[in-house]
Amino acid sequence: MSAVRLLNELSDAPLQSEWLDTILKGDCVAALDRLPEKSVDVIFADPPYNLQLDGDLHRPDQSKVDAVDDAWDQFDSFEAYDAFTRAWLLAARRVLKPNGTIWVIGSYHNIFRVGAKMQDLGFWILNDVVWRKTNPMPNFRGRRFQNAHETMIWASRDQKSKGYTFNYEALKAANDDVQMRSDWLFPICTGGERLKDDNGDKVHPTQKPEALLARVLMSSTKPGDVVLDPFFGSGTTGAVAKRLGRHFVGIEREQAYIDAARQRIDAIKPLTGADLTVLTGKRAEPRVAFVSLIDTGLMAPGTMLHDSKRRFCAKVRADGTLSSGEHAGSIHRVGAQVQGLDACNGWTFWHYERAGGLSPIDELRRIARLGMERAGA
Amino acid sequence: MSAVRLLNELSDAPLQSEWLDTILKGDCVAALDRLPEKSVDVIFADPPYNLQLDGDLHRPDQSKVDAVDDAWDQFDSFEAYDAFTRAWLLAARRVLKPNGTIWVIGSYHNIFRVGAKMQDLGFWILNDVVWRKTNPMPNFRGRRFQNAHETMIWASRDQKSKGYTFNYEALKAANDDVQMRSDWLFPICTGGERLKDDNGDKVHPTQKPEALLARVLMSSTKPGDVVLDPFFGSGTTGAVAKRLGRHFVGIEREQAYIDAARQRIDAIKPLTGADLTVLTGKRAEPRVAFVSLIDTGLMAPGTMLHDSKRRFCAKVRADGTLSSGEHAGSIHRVGAQVQGLDACNGWTFWHYERAGGLSPIDELRRIARLGMERAGA
DNA sequence: AATCCGTCTGAATCAAACG
DNA sequence: GCGTTTGATTCAGACGGAT
Numbered sequence: 001m002s003a004v005r006l007l008n009e010l011s012d013a014p015l016q017s018e019w020l021d022t023i024l025k026g027d028c029v030a031a032l033d034r035l036p037e038k039s040v041d042v043i044f045a046d047p048p049y050n051l052q053l054d055g056d057l058h059r060p061d062q063s064k065v066d067a068v069d070d071a072w073d074q075f076d077s078f079e080a081y082d083a084f085t086r087a088w089l090l091a092a093r094r095v096l097k098p099n100g101t102i103w104v105i106g107s108y109h110n111i112f113r114v115g116a117k118m119q120d121l122g123f124w125i126l127n128d129v130v131w132r133k134t135n136p137m138p139n140f141r142g143r144r145f146q147n148a149h150e151t152m153i154w155a156s157r158d159q160k161s162k163g164y165t166f167n168y169e170a171l172k173a174a175n176d177d178v179q180m181r182s183d184w185l186f187p188i189c190t191g192g193e194r195l196k197d198d199n200g201d202k203v204h205p206t207q208k209p210e211a212l213l214a215r216v217l218m219s220s221t222k223p224g225d226v227v228l229d230p231f232f233g234s235g236t237t238g239a240v241a242k243r244l245g246r247h248f249v250g251i252e253r254e255q256a257y258i259d260a261a262r263q264r265i266d267a268i269k270p271l272t273g274a275d276l277t278v279l280t281g282k283r284a285e286p287r288v289a290f291v292s293l294i295d296t297g298l299m300a301p302g303t304m305l306h307d308s309k310r311r312f313c314a315k316v317r318a319d320g321t322l323s324s325g326e327h328a329g330s331i332h333r334v335g336a337q338v339q340g341l342d343a344c345n346g347w348t349f350w351h352y353e354r355a356g357g358l359s360p361i362d363e364l365r366r367i368a369r370l371g372m373e374r375a376g377a
Numbered sequence: 378m379s380a381v382r383l384l385n386e387l388s389d390a391p392l393q394s395e396w397l398d399t400i401l402k403g404d405c406v407a408a409l410d411r412l413p414e415k416s417v418d419v420i421f422a423d424p425p426y427n428l429q430l431d432g433d434l435h436r437p438d439q440s441k442v443d444a445v446d447d448a449w450d451q452f453d454s455f456e457a458y459d460a461f462t463r464a465w466l467l468a469a470r471r472v473l474k475p476n477g478t479i480w481v482i483g484s485y486h487n488i489f490r491v492g493a494k495m496q497d498l499g500f501w502i503l504n505d506v507v508w509r510k511t512n513p514m515p516n517f518r519g520r521r522f523q524n525a526h527e528t529m530i531w532a533s534r535d536q537k538s539k540g541y542t543f544n545y546e547a548l549k550a551a552n553d554d555v556q557m558r559s560d561w562l563f564p565i566c567t568g569g570e571r572l573k574d575d576n577g578d579k580v581h582p583t584q585k586p587e588a589l590l591a592r593v594l595m596s597s598t599k600p601g602d603v604v605l606d607p608f609f610g611s612g613t614t615g616a617v618a619k620r621l622g623r624h625f626v627g628i629e630r631e632q633a634y635i636d637a638a639r640q641r642i643d644a645i646k647p648l649t650g651a652d653l654t655v656l657t658g659k660r661a662e663p664r665v666a667f668v669s670l671i672d673t674g675l676m677a678p679g680t681m682l683h684d685s686k687r688r689f690c691a692k693v694r695a696d697g698t699l700s701s702g703e704h705a706g707s708i709h710r711v712g713a714q715v716q717g718l719d720a721c722n723g724w725t726f727w728h729y730e731r732a733g734g735l736s737p738i739d740e741l742r743r744i745a746r747l748g749m750e751r752a753g754a
Numbered sequence: 755a756a757t758c759c760g761t762c763t764g765a766a767t768c769a770a771a772c773g
Numbered sequence: 774g775c776g777t778t779t780g781a782t783t784c785a786g787a788c789g790g791a792t
Contacts, residue, residue, distance in 0.1 A: 078496060108505040108530070112492025119455060119489065125767075127522045128485040130507050132560050139556060142545040145504045145596075148558035151528075153485070162769065167696065168519040168782095173707035174668035174697025178784065179516060181525035183509050183560070186672060211672035218696050219522075244695060271695055275678050279698045279705055281519075282781065287771080332779060341439050345780045429767045436763095437782040445765050486767060510764090515783035518768035523784080527765080565764060568787055583765050 004238070004262045020226065021242070023250040023258055028230045031251040032091035040249065041165070041225035043092050043102040044216060044237050046208060048073045050081045050110045059140050068205045072253070078113065085110075085117045092230060093121060099163040101126065101220050105152045105208070115153050123155040126164075130183045131212055135190070154220070165220055169281035180219070186211045195234050195260050203260045204234040213240040221246050223276050235261025242268045245276045286372055288365045290331050290346070291320025296371065298364045305331075305350040306358060312338040314350070322350075331361070381615070381639045397603065398619070400627040400635055405607045408628040409468035417626065418542070418602035420469050420479040421593060421614050423585060425450040426487045427458045436517050445582045449630070455490065462487075462494045469607060470498060476540040478503065478597050482529045482585070492530050500532040503541075507560045508589060512567075531597070542597055557596070563588045572611050572637050580637045581611040590617040598623050612638025619645045665742045667708050667723070668697025675741045682708075682727040683735060689715040691727070699727075708738070 007019065009026030015034050024031040051073055057065040075081040096102060102123065106114055119125065129152040136148040156164050171180040186209050193210060195203040213236050221227060223245040229237035232250030234257055241248035242265055252258050293299040294316070301318040314324035314334050322334040329337070331346025347365055351358035384396065386403030392411050401408040428450055434442040452458040473479060479500065483491055496502065506529040513525040533541050548557035563586055570587060572580040590613050598604060600622040606614035609627030611634055618625035619642055629635050670676040671693070678695040691701035691711050698706055704714040708723025724742055728735035 108492070108502050111505075112489045112496065112530075115485070115489025116493040125485050127524060128488075128526075128528070129522060130509075130526055130560065132507075136558070142556075143503075143543055145506060145531075145548075145559045146556040147504060149505075149507055149560050151505070153489075154522075159767085166520055170696040170698060171522075171668075172519075173710065175666040176664065177707045177709060179519070179523045181513070182522045183507065183526050185669070211674075214672065214695070215668075271678055274692065274700055275694050277694060277700065277705070278696060279694075283770085287779085330779080343435070343439060343780080345782090347780070426765055427767090428765065431767070434766060434768060435782090438761095440762080442766065442768095443763075450765085484765065484767095486765085510785095512764080512785040514764045514766070515785090516766080516768060517782055518766095519782055520768050521766095524766070564786080567764070567785095571764095579764090 004265045006258060006262065019249055020247045021238075021249070023232060023235075023238070023252055023261060025255070025258060026251070026253060028251050028253075029087050029091045032088070032095055032230060035095045035228075035249070037094050038097045038100075039226065040095050040228040041097055041100050042217070042221050043096060043100070043228045043230065044213065045088075045092065045102065045104045045229065046206065046231050046233065047085070047088065047104065047106065047110070047114065048075075048231070049107050049206075050075050050113075051107075052109065057140060065137075065140070066205075070205065081110065082113055082117065085114055086121070088230060089114075089117060089121055089123075092228070093123070093157060095228065096157050098157055099161050099165075101154060101156050101164045103152055103154050103216055103220070105131070105150055107147070107150050111151045111153070118153060118155055122158055124157075124159040124161065125153060125155045127154045127182050128152065129154060132183055132185045134185060134187045136188065152216075165222055165225070167219055167222075167278050167280075170279040171219055173279050184212070184215060186215075189236075195264060197256075197260075204257055207234045208236045210236055210240050210243075213237055214244065217241060217244055217246055218278075222278060232261060233257050235264050238265045239268050242270055245270055245272070286369060288368050288372070289320065290361075293361070293364050293368060294318065294320055296368060298368060299352070299361070303352060305352055305361065307335075307338075307349055308351055308358060308360075310358075314338070322346075381642045383635060383639065396626055397624045398615075398626070400609060400612075400615075400629055400638060402632070402635060403628070403630060405628050405630075406464050406468045409465070409472055409607060412472045412605075412626070414471050415474045415477075416603065417472050417605040418474055418477050419594070419598050420473060420477070420605045420607065421590065422465075422469065422479065422481045422606065423583070423608050423610065424462070424465065424481065424483070424487070424491065425452075425608075426484050426583075427452050428486050434517060442514075442517070443582075447582060458487065459490055459494065462491055463498070465607060466491075466494060466498055466500075469605070470500070470534060472605065473534050475534055476538050476542075478531060478533050478541045480529055480531050480593055480597070482508070482527055484524070484527050488528045488530070495530060495532055499535055501534075501536040501538065502530060502532045504531045504559050505529065506531060509560055509562045511562060511564045513565070529593075542599055542602070544596055544599075548596055551595075561589070561592060566613075572641060574633075574637075581634055584611045585613045587613055587617050587620075590614055591621065594618060594621050594623060609638060610634050612641050615642045616645050619647055622647055622649070665745045666697070667738075669745055670738070670741050671695070671697055673745060675745060676729070676738070680729060682729055682738065684712075684715075684726055685728055685735060685737075687735075691715070699723075 005022045007022050007024045051068050053067050104114055131150045133148050139146045189207045189209040197203050226247045227241045228249045230251045232252035238248040238250050303316040304313055306313045314322040324334050324338055327334050327337040332344055335344035335346040335349040347362040348360055350361050382399045384399050384401045428445055430444055481491055508527045510525050516523045566584045566586040574580050603624045604618045605626045607628045609629040615625040615627050678693055680693040681690055683690045691699040699711040701711050701715055704711050709721055712721035712723045712726040724739040725737055727738050
């Protein structure tokens with residue numbers, strides 16, 4: 001990945017393949033319409049929040065709070081904001097792969113309108129995730145609770161899309177072996193990470209922390225995936241995507257933001273190889289048929305199997321099925337039937353006699369898998 | 378305050394003054410229309426969430442999850458739900474005093490639609506407040522983040538309403554002298570607080586914890602205020618209002634819920650005078666995920682870790698897992714695997730290079746915790 | 755009498771591969 | 774495309790019985 005290229009808005013011709021790892025300059029919807037349909041894996045969107053500020057706010061020491069009063073955050077009405085939201089969400093949905101997912105971040109000013117519109121357009125919400133800020137701005141007037149969080153909506157393209165990426169095992173392992181919750185704690189973007197211009201002023205008023213984007217991308221993308229950010233701003237999404245070995249596409253109108261983002265991303269060194277490996281669980285392991293344990297001699301026909309407490313037993317037949325009294329069938333079916341349940345994982349339910357006691361047959365499956373790997377299966 | 382009275386639905390005549398500390402039986406909108414306009418100080422509403430469940434869900438042990446499948450939570454479409462939402466919000470707004478405020482609680486299934494409709498009708502959002510659950514239900518299939526929070530919207534009647542009640546100083550004093558944030562941590566309602574019927578089954582599927590309502594009412598009402606709950610259910614709002622010396626009005630359709638709520642509220646002894654001070658909950662020691670060391674920059678991906686005697690080493694990956702030869706997983710799993718043990722505390726086992734030698738990564742956890750405590754984790 | 759261990763449960767939009 | 778089969782998957786806390 002060399003220097004970030006910039007594609008200007010002089011044309012509205014469809015883009016072919018030259019758009020990976022670039023910034024498209026121009027209007028969000030127009031630029032989205034130039035991208036091929038069903039071409040990106042994940043969208044991260046940080047749209048204007050439509051803050052409806054009325055007059056200046058001062059701190060107790062009378063200093064003025066540097067509010068978000070940029071022109072791009074001004075809308076005439078809820079209706080105008082809704083129309084804008086609908087337009088970009090529709091355009092974004094077209095370029096999303098069928099198993100792609102979208103993240104949208106917002107505050108109470110806009111997130112309810114955005115979330116409702118996402119549901120209206122057919123997106124299927126998977127989670128809302130709360131970014132809890134360790135260091136939020138205080139409420140200076142003492143008239144409300146300190147606004148200490150923002151909300152992200154994570155959604156699949158359709159209700160039917162079940163094949164989206166979610167790196168469950170990796171997140172769980174990273175979280176002390178308990179599943180990752182929907183509330184995340186991060187500091188806001190400050191210090192050396194915050195982009196400043198030559199005057200020392202912040203380049204962008206709402207620059208998001210890289211740690212937030214890192215968790216978003218580590219949870220819902222694989223290395224090599226394409227990540228689109230239709231409100232690229234100072235390029236946090238691109239910087240984190242590049243560092244984590246993902247491709248990015250950014251869309252941005254303002255030249256000052258584009259310049260800062262390009263310089264920032266060019267300076268990023270991607271992580272490589274094993275550092276990027278995503279931990280996967282049993283789901284990703286090759287499938288082993290129970291009968292192959294018999295084929296390979298790990299299990300002899302006629303062996304008696306038991307559950308861990310020896311309440312039930314069944315006999316292994318030469319064809320890879322079990323028989324137990326009146327029941328016969330797969331290890332799963334018989335395990336379910338003897339317990340009177342609808343379903344059962346036979347691999348963990350059934351045990352075999354070994355020196356020292358019972359062991360689950362899942363242990364033999366592990367051994368079989370090692371053999372498969374050596375054989376390059 | 379004597380026993381809770383029940384006003385039936387045999388009439389739709391306007392109510393005068395006999396409705397304080399009562400339960401109105403009947404349809405939510407019809408009952409609201411009987412109340413005088415501009416007569417209540419605060420509304421707390423826990424409307425149906427419109428969960429759209431599809432089939433059964435089983436736990437890993439094959440037991441069935443007792444889902445919320447009650448008829449009152451079923452709507453034919455988003456349009457039907459929106460119409461319902463609009464109707465009750467409009468009726469509620471009429472009875473709210475000009476300086477009154479409203480709380481609505483929901484999950485990602487409904488809260489975006491409700492919030493958008495509130496804005497459409499002229500309510501002015503003051504905060505969204507996140508209820509973080511200490512003990513949420515897990516995600517059993519490992520396909521999403523654990524849904525560990527619900528969202529409350531707190532809004533005034535109009536943008537212009539500036540005279541609403543917010544007990545800023547009391548909340549701050551109760552929160553170790555820092556402003557109360559918009560993310561609150563409470564357990565779900567279980568144990569002795571959870572109402573059970575004669576069979577030991579829960580009376581209501583979604584009973585809210587009293588601690589949550591207590592913070593709501595302590596923050597936005599004064600003693601003697603009138604609190605309305607248009608979806609009264611098992612009467613948590615009434616129980617807490619009575620205990621805190623506030624008046625309540627509840628609206629509920631189902632006789633079983635009404636019976637349980639009356640009995641419950643009758644047993645409440647109100648606090649008096651000086652006892653109406655806020656009770657502060659002691660915070661537990663926050664748990665730190667290993668990945669948060671990476672998120673906060675305390676640990677870089679690619680770092681090599683060793684045990685204290687340098688017999689083993691492992692490399693930190695970007696997702697917060699370790700890899701060591703053939704082993705990969707959490708700091709604990711890999712620590713156990715390299716030693717051939719079943720378990721290991723990765724925090725004290727693994728060390729990182731520092732000027733002067735190796736230091737346990739637990740030291741970095743202590744540093745991370747300092748930041749979390751400031752955020753009230 | 756404590757402690758431990760197994761069991762149960764909570765607002766849930768919770769599969770994927772194969773034939 | 775669709776029905777069938779395989780088999781992956783849970784955290785905190787309350788409670789009751791056993792040690």
